[in-house]
Amino acid sequence: MSLQHQDHASSTDQRHGERPDGHRADDIDPFFVFDYVPLDGPDDRPPDGPRGPDSPDDGPTFTTYWDVEKGCRGPEPLPDWVITDSGALDTELGILKTGKEADVFLLERTAPDGTGVVMAAKRYRDLDHRSFRRSSDYTEGRTVRRSRDQRALARKSEWGRSVAAGQWAVAEWDALCRYWTAGLPVPYPVQLDGTEILMELIQYDDAPAPRLAQVRPGAGLLEEYFVQVRTAISVMAAEGVAHGDLSAYNILAAGERLVIIDLPQIVDLIANPNGPELLMRDCRNVCSWFQARGLDADPHELFEEVKPV
Incomplete structure (x- = not known):
């Protein structure tokens, strides 16, 4: 049989449900058959890839929950509403309030199964865009974890100014974790990512x-x-x-x-x-x-x- 005839016979067999090895397609063990749904990332892009030219700037992004250090994730035990699925998407819904040193935004985190929760994202401004005054009254006696950061603060260098800006987010994060664990009525802290604290949104009547x-x-x-x-x-x-x-x-x-x-x-x-x-x-x-x-x-x-x- 010529190659052309072989190809024709193979195609005919497959149309009738028979594979080249002599077995029929419907003879496959059901154990090896499964359904699947292809999942694309937000805007059909990889987690760290650039957005497409037609993608909205405020579209969903992959959660950073597992990207931050362990100490920057909320204390145990986690409340039932906290979503930790690495495939979850975060979508910003708008601003909730503005403050002297930070703004609070509404952020919705949605798991692949459709489960979602709206949280408060508090984002601290840098030193050049804050209106908070008398900060030394509060920071006196406060230390930072790394000695080189402490020296930069003392010199008031550019890096020191960056450390100072982050001090406020770290201070609030530490306080939220400490007091939530102690049973005080504070929002549950979900994660700290740079100068952004993601925390429980306190609600009443939805x-x-x-x-x-x-x-x-x-x-x-x-x-x-x-x-x-x-x-x-x-x-x-x-x-x-x-x-x-x-x-x-x-x-x-x-x-x-x-x-x-x-x-x-x-x-x-x-x-x-x-x-x-x-x-x-x-x-x-x-x-x-x-x-x-x-x-x-x-x-x-x-x-x-x-x-x-």
Whole structure:
């Protein structure tokens, strides 16, 4: 038989379900047969590859959860809602709020199975684009992990300025991890990537929870709120630190539960000589808000109650 006839016979056999080896296609063991769905990355590009010319700048990107160092991923045990699948996609939804030293964006992380969660992405600005003042009041007594970074900070070199900008994100990350583990009402920290902290979005009625300053609780709830604030300040003081900038504007009201946010300026009550003064200011700020709503809240009594012995 010529080669042409052989090719024709092979094609005819395959059309009738018979393979060149004499077996029929339907004789394949079902164990070796499976269905699959091809998965493309966002914008059909590799994780670290460039976007195509027609790709949107704000399109989804692969999660960086497993790209950051172990110490930059949230503490155990992980809440059930945290998505750690390496194939998950992150999509920015827009800005939630602007602040003095950072902006907070909404970010949705979606797993390959369609499960998704919306989180808060807090991104610190560099030193040239921040309006935060008196930072030395909070950073006095604070150290960095590497000696060369400490020297760069002292020289105020370009690298030192970069380290200083990152200090705030690291300080808040450490505080969130520490206090979430201690059971304090703070958002769960998901990951730290450079100067961005990805954390739990505190919600109430399927919307971002309002600040305490925006709510008008009744007398009973007002008293319960004060108990929660007093307990939080006391636990932090027992840990040897003060929030440093606590007020009704950085406490979220999620129904009957209060959650403390904005912790980059956390101060050491022992190492920082400004510590006691900043703790007193925390007490004064929160008590003033409660007093304005009819609750008998004395800042000096609160300070004496919570200050470390």
